Amino acid sequence: MKIAVSGKGGVGKTTISAYIVKKFAAEGYQVYAVDADPDLSLGTVLGIENQDIQNLKPIVDMRDVIAEKSGGGGAYYSLNPDVDDVLNEYAIRIGNIKFFKMGAVKQGGSSCYCRENSFLNSLMNALLLNNKDVVVLDMGAGIEHLTRGTSKGVDAIIVVTEPTLVSVQTAQVVTKLAHELEIKNVKYIGNKIRRVEEQEFLKKHLIPEDILGFISYNESMLDEALGLAPKEDAGVFEQDMNFVFKNLVSQIN
Amino acid sequence: MKIAVSGKGGVGKTTISAYIVKKFAAEGYQVYAVDADPDLSLGTVLGIENQDIQNLKPIVDMRDVIAEKSGGGGAYYSLNPDVDDVLNEYAIRIGNIKFFKMGAVKQGGSSCYCRENSFLNSLMNALLLNNKDVVVLDMGAGIEHLTRGTSKGVDAIIVVTEPTLVSVQTAQVVTKLAHELEIKNVKYIGNKIRRVEEQEFLKKHLIPEDILGFISYNESMLDEALGLAPKEDAGVFEQDMNFVFKNLVSQIN
Numbered sequence: 070m071k072i073a074v075s076g077k078g079g080v081g082k083t084t085i086s087a088y089i090v091k092k093f094a095a096e097g098y099q100v101y102a103v104d105a106d107p108d109l110s111l112g113t114v115l116g117i118e119n120q121d122i123q124n125l126k127p128i129v130d131m132r133d134v135i136a137e138k139s140g141g142g143g144a145y146y147s148l149n150p151d152v153d154d155v156l157n158e159y160a161i162r163i164g165n166i167k168f169f170k171m172g173a174v175k176q177g178g179s180s181c182y183c184r185e186n187s188f189l190n191s192l193m194n195a196l197l198l199n200n201k202d203v204v205v206l207d208m209g210a211g212i213e214h215l216t217r218g219t220s221k222g223v224d225a226i227i228v229v230t231e232p233t234l235v236s237v238q239t240a241q242v243v244t245k246l247a248h249e250l251e252i253k254n255v256k257y258i259g260n261k262i263r264r265v266e267e268q269e270f271l272k273k274h275l276i277p278e279d280i281l282g283f284i285s286y287n288e289s290m291l292d293e294a295l296g297l298a299p300k301e302d303a304g305v306f307e308q309d310m311n312f313v314f315k316n317l318v319s320q321i322n
Numbered sequence: 323m324k325i326a327v328s329g330k331g332g333v334g335k336t337t338i339s340a341y342i343v344k345k346f347a348a349e350g351y352q353v354y355a356v357d358a359d360p361d362l363s364l365g366t367v368l369g370i371e372n373q374d375i376q377n378l379k380p381i382v383d384m385r386d387v388i389a390e391k392s393g394g395g396g397a398y399y400s401l402n403p404d405v406d407d408v409l410n411e412y413a414i415r416i417g418n419i420k421f422f423k424m425g426a427v428k429q430g431g432s433s434c435y436c437r438e439n440s441f442l443n444s445l446m447n448a449l450l451l452n453n454k455d456v457v458v459l460d461m462g463a464g465i466e467h468l469t470r471g472t473s474k475g476v477d478a479i480i481v482v483t484e485p486t487l488v489s490v491q492t493a494q495v496v497t498k499l500a501h502e503l504e505i506k507n508v509k510y511i512g513n514k515i516r517r518v519e520e521q522e523f524l525k526k527h528l529i530p531e532d533i534l535g536f537i538s539y540n541e542s543m544l545d546e547a548l549g550l551a552p553k554e555d556a557g558v559f560e561q562d563m564n565f566v567f568k569n570l571v572s573q574i575n
Binding site: 077078079080082083106107108110113114119174175176177178179180181182183186209210211212213215216217218221234235238239242245246247248249250 | 330331332333335336359360361363366367372427428429430431432433434435436439462463464465466468469470471474487488491492495498499500501502503
């Protein structure tokens, strides 16, 4: 199963991606966690040291290796993650999670991330997965990964959204673009919810039966990042996310 | 003066850009407000109707017109906004604010926004400004506008940041890239501040004398977006932003 997590900047894509990654891993899946945002954060949230993330070779560097393996003809050979040692060179392993980064931070003014996005898409399409394999792509904020077609070929796109108008507008544009890419499953997660009215607001603006669930606003997430607060609210977040995760697995599998 | 507003997704770039735009306008400046994020929001926050934003011709369409005016030689002629009627065709006017959008929403999988970013950069460099003219660019989330060089040529970059580790990491990368682009002024605004410790956290991780100020966490911003709350906290936001704005004008002019 290949899942892309999308949404407006700051809605909680990375926190939620990290949770989904860990949850799949805890359930015995082999998880390929890919940070597809040039502004890297997923690794940090997964608990990987900054230095290790910086030293990790980006996926895009696999391009020449794979071209060579497939005879240089340009067509990608199918990657079987069970037997393919190419993948391991580009991964940081945490239990049954393999963490990848799409690209490295470049020089100012040097170039875009088109090559990285395009290769990631080819790689995703070449990846043969078993039933117990899952790929989670934490996409960059906004819509460009969709206009670029990076997410083309995923089984599901999860759009994280806050109960604000601008956030819902982005979710609607993401939905439209995902349909154009013929992505079968477009699901929503309502994040930072503090009141029932906010759930109603999201139901009104999105397709209610495609909302996987709502996650309560959690003040301590910020504080934890600062080391100012114990993880006392983590229980609520986990409860909410468990509900969302159960729906995710049953609605997409 | 040309100012780009940058930062991690969701830190408040657009809200703060909109305030800076309005404040400059209130002080008698001619303001060019540019939404440089393909995931358009600045217009909405400035109070422009969605339909009008959608119907607005994107800046990138100016390319051929300008190429023609400059004799088709590829070099851009210098745009003088006082006399140039080309600009007006691509603007929505609100008092002495002219609102522009960099690009339009594309089809899924159709293309990147490289052409839009590249043209915006050329246009910025061709724009001759008077003392009482200011351009405010609301950039896309993350760092790609810097690796692409879109912000090259601005007089200042304002990095909005929350008191979280991931947000500060992005601010640090933005700073590094801005220096590579030889942008003279890199200033910070600490947003969503609820405690003195959070100000200290930001001072520790950024250059304290380059922090223009701190903006209190404002719960009602979300509620206002939902139409659930009156604008009672707007006073606090305005107070904080007035302080930030004063520092901005004195430190950059």
